[in-house]
Amino acid sequence: MSTPPQPRAAVAAIPAYVAGRPPVARDGRRVYKLSSNENPYPPLPGVVEAAERAARQMNRYPDMGNTALYAALAGRLGVDAGQLAAGTGSVAVLYHLLQAFCEPGDQVVHAWRSFEAYPIAITASGAEGVRVPLLADGRHDLDAMADAITERTRVVLVCTPNNPTGPSVTGTELRAFAERVPAHVLLVVDEAYREFVRADDPADPVALLAEHAHVAVMRTFAKAYGLAGFRVGYLVAHPEVAAAVRACSLPFGVSSVAQAAAAAALEAEPELLARVDALVAERDRVRGALLAQGWEVPDAQGNFVWLPLGADALGFTAAAEEAGISVRPFAGDGVRVSIGEPEANDLLLGVAERWKERSTP
Template sequence: MSDTPADLPTPRSNVLAIPAYVPGKPPTARPGLTSYKLSSNENPFPPLPGVLEAATAAVAHLNRYPDMGSTDLYAALGAHLDVPTDHLAVATGSVGLLYQLVGAYCDPGDEVVHAWRSFEAYPIALATSGAVGRAVPLLADGRHDLGAMADAIGERTRVVVVCTPNNPTGPAVTQAELDAFLARVPTRVLVVVDEAYVEFVRSDDPIDGVATMRAHANVVLTRTFSKAYGLAGLRVGYAVAHPEVAATLRVVSLPFGVSAVAQAAAIASLAEQEAMVARVDELVARRGHLLAGLRAQGWPVPDAQGNFVWLPFPGEPAATLAFAAAADEAGIVVRPFPGDGVRISVGEAEACERVLAVAAAFRG
């Protein structure tokens, strides 16, 4: 029998309808076997040189609030991207920026167009604000159907989200594709280009996000320090946008949301571009090895431009979960999306080899 009072206040109806976010679970300990977590697209390398020292120095001042204006971080980002600091807004990861954008630009009932399957936080962020999602199915090869997304824009559409590379399927939108899409989007609609994995892209026609933002006042880029820079545990994301949009994001941001430790670590990480690129290049090489190996086994793996690969299991929820269980038995945890596919992060070299062994055995 429940002890909950009958007159307990209830949340808004849209809050009760919010789908649960399913995080990547930690690996199961296997005796005599090193376990690997490949379920959350984390960077397997430790923090970049100098980052721990900068973070430790900031820890010594935990009795003080962080700089709410993120002054030094904005200065470092502005210099790195060659943009004025009034074009920037920081938040607790790129997902924090998405919540702020939808909350700032959508009234209840307004529509947000996005691809699906894509980042699972999108429906959650939309439901939180009371916005209505217009989910446009991906193409068969895991790419955005930008033509259909443009067709889906209506009178109530306030925001469109383009996730590139797309999480969890992997393909990236090209500059030519984005240009053609933007030509069809009304300037009253905000176009969020979610570039959480931008540093991993090696396509023939990669997006120049900053140049695109400069050419289109309704384009905002969202990026993160979680992936390429390996700061997932500190939650630092940033947006690059025209000053009016960036100012709006800063107005609705959580006060003191990005901690002093996170700011210090992000600034130190930006100073280590050469080391970051070397690590990303190593992960891209491992990604290529995984992609080639899986395709050689007969898996129809789509193009991979993030730090993960995608095994499709369309309409096969049991097979999706069976593959995840087989991986778990081998000491690796992957991220199943039942009935759609399995996302596998590019991790340690040994983990990649174990993925190939599990995939071969499962297919056989």
């Protein structure tokens, strides 16, 4: 058999994305998925109805301009619709952005450990990732990230709250960092979990856009809005930046059903954010209990907590699975546990307590 055509050399270097595993059924017991930072609440009836209405027109292409969704977002955010670019999740938006702004050999600076998709998207674009270690408490080392910027840097990524460790960047920190990032470098603030932030001095990168044309913001409907299965994310940026991202976007990428569900979710925001409040309360309860057990848990500002288990990450994951919950291990670093139903969270606390008792001399 002849040799097939070979892909770009960068493709062989793309790391595989590891998704959160579903739980394994165990003896008829209910099991819980706490591995993917999903919203455990079912979709609201109004959102389901909007999606069903849109599905009746599945023989037609979706609105490529995302007109209704952009209008709803522009009104909610106080920006012009020309400052928006949507995609099939904020990950897709990131791919389009890197395609628009990075040449092969350009550099993208980001914290590590941070969102697992960053190295994948960067490598796929042909760019080079520059990983800057987190501080000991799981926070971004913004000073070190600023120092890592070179003449080859085209994009800097800031994930706040940071996935998987949990801490968020403050407004004061982000403003100072934006002033250190050169104007020709795009500063992308990934706010996938922004609705869960309850920290003092929260960052508002959309407000920074009025002063810094090189700031861009990525957000998603997957987490707080509970639309993970529909894949809707968006960018807010200077009109020229947003236009470049839209130019690289897949035509008709966001489906009619996803657009309708996202617009309906914005209309139902008060009820959805009440659910977010309940998840935040559960998050704080879980973290407080873990701290009381003797765990070192970074500040949690997303819908998850981080256990810095190091080499024990896979062992803890197996113990959690035996108890009926799936969690997300990062081998050699730690375990991220999503906040789910109270009974699922209680199972996690039981596993954590037994693990701590077993490992304490």
